[in-house]
Amino acid sequence: MIRIKAGVPRGVRPFVFGLPLMWGALAITYRLVCPLARHADLGARIVTTTVFFALGTGLILHVRRALLQELRQARRVARAAQNALLRPLPPRVGGLHTAAAQLSADRGARVGGDLYEVIATEHGVRVVMGDVRGHGLAALGTVAAVLGSFREAVHDEPELGAVLRRLDRALARHLRERAGDEHPVVEEFVTVLLLEIRPDGELLCINCGHPWPYLLTGTRVVPLADADPLPPLGAFPLPRELPAEPVGHLLPGETLVLHTDGAEDARDAHGRFFSLPDAIGEVLCGGPVTPQTILRTVFAALLRHTNGRPGDDVALLVLCNDPQQRAPSGARGGDISGSAARARATVAHPHPTNHL
Template sequence: MIRIKAGVPRRPLRRVLSLGLPLAWGAVGVTYKLTCPLAQQESIGARAVTGALFFAVGSGLILHIHHALLSELRQVRRVAGAAQSALLRPLPPRIDGMDVAAAQLSADRAAAIGGDLYEVIATEHGVRVVMGDVKGHGLTAVATVAAVLGSFREAVHDEAELSGVLRRLDRALARHLRERTHDDGPAAEDFVTVLLLEIPQDGEVRALNCGHPWPYVLSATGVEPLARADPLPPLGPFPLPPELPVEHCGHLQPGEALFLHTDGAEDARDARGRFFPLREVLAETVRDDPLVPQAVLGSVFTALQRHTGGAPADDVALLVLRNDRRTSGARGTARSATTHPQSTNHL
């Protein structure tokens, strides 16, 4: 049976009730002016009383409006925060044997998230990770983040190959940019850097990189780039090539971690224009503290805030994945500083 509730809906009723106090204040002022004999007198004392009364009425109205606006602002922020949390949702601390920690800092103080994106999902193909950086800030960047993340969350389960996931992201971004061009004007210069990782049970790390900074490998021996190969161009301005060669980056051993970041971290500058020494900070963190993802994030963010004076010019996203599985595959060939940029590098 369908039941229809009688009466005034909650929201209109709330708005009607919110007008009660201003109307009461106004009625008091009008009644006093029209009916009170004191209001008709021209003496200084009578005028002082009348002025004080109307000052009180005006102050009451201002305070009520201020309170109403603050309540509305809090409600809008709660809704925006819930929407942003659903978009860039908090990651669980453990995913398929990997300890995970992630955080991001938006350059736009009015937004909880910015143009950076990340996600970690366990699939039948292994743990799949995306880290990306949308050009720009604000609501436009957030809409692009939503388009890319929504496609990734579906594609990682549907596509057997990492290249298939990347092509799905590229198509989703192209559709989003076409729709935005239709609504808001040209968006031809917009782009997204994307890093895709795949880590199956044996610990091998496979990657596709479109214009994004390579992650760092954190281990007891120090900090090294995951790979040195030149990345593909960012998604957006250019079509993907017919062949998408996946980088085989060796094996992530138990106890080792990957540190993923957006370029807002390494490009952050201090008051003297010096870049943030991310690799040195990571090396110091690994040397002084146990390799705990949350502790690594805390140390890097603290150093970054100190370096920029608490006001980074760009969005910053950090993600740490620590392999806590009991077994892993054979260790790959060690990296060498002299390795050719186009060659495949291993841990």
């Protein structure tokens, strides 16, 4: 288990809290013992003042340097912990081009509470996208519990509903363990989107309180579905029946953009919401569409919209079915590009607009 504690590092605490005492003791000792302190000459006072200033500046600079070193080390540890949890995705998984990135709202810790993973299994390519309540270091433990359970369950469970139950049990167990820690656990929940992409491109989905992905088909950007999702994990018990809902097909040349709610909840200085479909649409008008191009364009637009200060963590996951490059034969999960014959039931929705 990885533990990262915020606050002043232990090795620097004696300097931080002892500096005022050291300075006060030195001033009193100087006043009582040093003859120059009682000397009326202006030159002597200037000399002693200069000495005190030099000593104080040296102490402050030493403490500052030690604090910066400890802070850089804490950030490296936090980044390593998050990289161990959110492992970099391979460029191709089961015939899909993939890319993902996260933008954390916690500028000091540089970590967030968003989670994602793409795994090729014998049942197809399985995807999870989630968002832990809150952000920063406190959310890392919950991310680890959910992702660890998903990475095992997707290979063991033939149905998405069984995978979701495994995630729910892992979350409940994690929260019970945290309840016995030194800090009380506040009410916590996780929004989760489970997606299964079968070898013929069919899409099955279970949504627990998460935003629906966007589908890029031709020159259109449309929501993958508009059904009401289940409640987030941890908020309420799961229903007895958890069937995976078919939501169409991912045909060759089409792309899915999964995201967390931090993207569409981001506001500018005037309170206007960020339009994720419009940002994705800029990619469609700018030339070849690749997962990396989508990530760069959307994050650049988001940072412009929020003036570089997003109010919440933002994660994007892009899955592209490229008909030009097929997965090697025998790859786990199959090649979803192999069947364009099956028609997809097109879901037509109005283009979302900003909320004022």
